[in-house]
Amino acid sequence: MGPREHYSELLVTWLVLVGLTLASLGLGQWFHGASWLPVLVAALVWIKSFLVARRFIEANLAHPYVARLVAIFIVIAPAALVLTAFFGPTIARWASL
Amino acid sequence: MPAHNPPLPVMPGFPGNKGIWAGITCEFVEFTVMFAIYFIARAHFPEAFQQGAERLSRVAGTVITLIMVTSSFLVAASVNALRNQRRSQAVLALSTALVVALGYPVAKALEFSWNLAHGIDGGAGIFFTVYYYLTFNHLVHASWGILGMIWVLIRLAKGAYSAEEHAGLEALGSYWHATDLVWLVIFPLFYVIN
Numbered sequence: 192m193g194p195r196e197h198y199s200e201l202l203v204t205w206l207v208l209v210g211l212t213l214a215s216l217g218l219g220q221w222f223h224g225a226s227w228l229p230v231l232v233a234a235l236v237w238i239k240s241f242l243v244a245r246r247f248i249e250a251n252l253a254h255p256y257v258a259r260l261v262a263i264f265i266v267i268a269p270a271a272l273v274l275t276a277f278f279g280p281t282i283a284r285w286a287s288l
Numbered sequence: 289m290p291a292h293n294p295p296l297p298v299m300p301g302f303p304g305n306k307g308i309w310a311g312i313t314c315e316f317v318e319f320t321v322m323f324a325i326y327f328i329a330r331a332h333f334p335e336a337f338q339q340g341a342e343r344l345s346r347v348a349g350t351v352i353t354l355i356m357v358t359s360s361f362l363v364a365a366s367v368n369a370l371r372n373q374r375r376s377q378a379v380l381a382l383s384t385a386l387v388v389a390l391g392y393p394v395a396k397a398l399e400f401s402w403n404l405a406h407g408i409d410g411g412a413g414i415f416f417t418v419y420y421y422l423t424f425n426h427l428v429h430a431s432w433g434i435l436g437m438i439w440v441l442i443r444l445a446k447g448a449y450s451a452e453e454h455a456g457l458e459a460l461g462s463y464w465h466a467t468d469l470v471w472l473v474i475f476p477l478f479y480v481i482n
Contacts, residue, residue, distance in 0.1 A: 212353045213350070219482045239472050240469050243472065253300055254300050255300075257303065260309070264316045267323065272327075272477075
């Protein structure tokens with residue numbers, strides 16, 4: 192089987208990444224102070240990271256170590272963002288010396 | 289008659305080589321620690337982090353994000369072209385990626401000078417201390433990637449890579465995409481959420 196031609200997939204991925212970046216610009220202004228804003232931002236971060244991991248790195252086609260490393264890394268910050276938004280005082284208490 | 293053993297499934301490989309993935313693992317661990325610092329500081333000083341993003345240049349953050357995703361796309365397009373035996377397109381895509389990527393240090397320098405003109409230095413508060421710590425570290429990693437891009441572009445143009453053997457180009461792509469992943473987290477943390 193020869194190499195896969197997937198330029199159009201890469202192009203669509205890039206357009207989606209640009210679109211989501213521009214859309215996220217207005218989030219802070221349109222939904223200023225909304226309690227659920229961190230959840231929406233976390234979801235957008237994960238979607239954009241997933242697209243880069245899947246289409247550009249091709250982590251799903253790579254060695255399991257690469258697939259797991261990337262999958263774990265792209266979920267850490269979105270999860271921490273949601274946890275900090277809803278359990279900030281608890282985290283601050285746990286992280287105090 | 290000897291028993292017929294079915295062939296073992298072939299384990300998929302590392303994009304590029306194992307060495308670059310050792311480096312990327314270190315990069316991910318390093319930035320995970322820095323993100324932990326960000327979130328712990330945010331949990332302790334929520335008001336400072338809510339107000340901080342308002343003072344940064346959202347235009348600068350957006351321009352850098354567009355530079356990162358566009359150069360990442362062009363590097364992936366270069367790999368795709370070489371795999372399909374289109375060397376000249378691969379060279380063109382990687383050259384364009386380099387030109388776009390060079391916009392990052394320029395944009396960052398302009399952003400930092402804009403910050404200083406508006407009284408935003410490393411001592412302007414906890415939000416800005418963490419902001420400089422994280423974004424400057426990312427700039428250092430991106431600079432290494434740009435140097436790697438120059439090296440790989442020279443080798444690609446001289447015919448060192450082929451459709452069958454292009455681990456160096458894939459290794460560069462993996463590192464640049466990983467650096468892109470880190471920026472995709474940094475952008476909303478400092479420029480979007482308020």
